[in-house]
Amino acid sequence: MADKIKKFFQKKKVDAKFKMAGPGHKLSESAISSQSSVTSKREQPMGSKRSGPTEESKVAAEAALARLHQKRENPKFNTSLAAIQAQVKKELENERAQASTSAPNTDTKEREQEMDLPRNFAAAGVYFKCPIISNDILPRDEWKKNIKSFLYEQLEEERGLTACLIIQSCNSNREKVDTCVETLCKYLENIVTYPEEEKYQKIRMSNRAFCERVQPIEGAMELLLAAGFTQQKIANAEGVDEDYLVFDAANVPSIESLTSLIEALRTAEPIQLELDRNLQVLLPSQAAAKMQLPPSFYALSPEEIKREQQLRIEAAERSQMLRTKAMREKDELREMRKYKFAIIRVRFPDGILLQGTFSVYERYNEIHEFVQENLEHSYLPFVLNTPTGHKLIPEEDGNKTLIDLRLVPATVLTFAWHSSVIEQINSSPNKDVFLKPEVMVLVQEV
Incomplete structure (x- = not known):
């Protein structure tokens, strides 16, 4: 165990040297060749053979399956791709039918009922990892x-x-x-x-x-x-x-x-905790039902949030005609800074939603990598669209925080393949497959 303490300090020294050394590349090739290898990797056809899963991914898959077996009360729940797609299609049809017939006041009543139901939380809480000590995931x-x-x-x-x-x-x-x-x-x-x-x-x-x-x-x-x-x-x-x-x-x-x-x-620095993404795979109906954020997502207590929000609404109503766009944006940023964490959901064309937990000060690059590492075809370029239609591009938005991008406290991003690979995707027999099999088994039972 004492070796972990020594390694911790050794790693700090190595990290400090790497930061001073600038961007790295493979010792056996130039920066240009390393860039070309990345390009060729992206241009690799979907039909080509992919390298097998690493030991780390195998362990992650086994752990996911173990959690799945522990949590499931219904052993007959079918996690095959066809069954999930059929369930999603059925739910999307029900959503469209309900949208055309629902009364305007029923939504308010449902939200009031959900406030006191922890099962309707988008996440059970905020969890962390600390590799220097153990592999546990804890508050x-x-x-x-x-x-x-x-x-x-x-x-x-x-x-x-x-x-x-x-x-x-x-x-x-x-x-x-x-x-x-x-x-x-x-x-x-x-x-x-x-x-x-x-x-x-x-x-x-x-x-x-x-x-x-x-x-x-x-x-x-x-x-x-x-x-x-x-x-x-x-x-x-x-x-x-x-x-x-x-x-x-x-x-x-x-x-x-x-x-x-x-x-x-x-x-010496404090032993840092790593935010666990608390990865979830949701059907449309589950995503619609799980809208509330747990108290651990707030920088203030929920009671303080509600009280301050009520005061802000009353003040805004009194001075609505005098507020400029800059003032509204300033208030919007102040509102978002009440949150420490955010729920990011990515909706795929098949209706499935991938959910992760992020710090509000993390960069968009973290979201992009989170999605990429869970994709079946992770080497292909893709874009994520905000609800307002803005395309998030790593080259332009990569270093912007979730607050900068107005993705706090919760946002649903829409997944789409990059225009350069759409033809390649459409000609593939696996065009309807988005997430890795070990991720799809995490889809929650209805």
């Missing part, structure tokens, strides 16, 4: 507990580096953490610079700076113990015993080893 609060437990378990084997991570990962106030790190570094730098000076080898624990900047921060004491300090009682000038932290060179391999600890302190 953020549970991960915080797991990370803390994991780090304290590593203290005996790798006290110094682990203490650096505890300081960064187990304290919420970033300003206080930064102040603590600078204070600790100053303690250690004084010992390295002046190894013979006795005054730098003792820290009075009742000292105001220590009490305010260091002691309240979780992991700070562990760091000082790892740096060779021990807690002792020493009589002050008045003869009263006080608690001190005293440095002993015998507790560390060498004075120079403190330099490595200082570097680790300055470069």
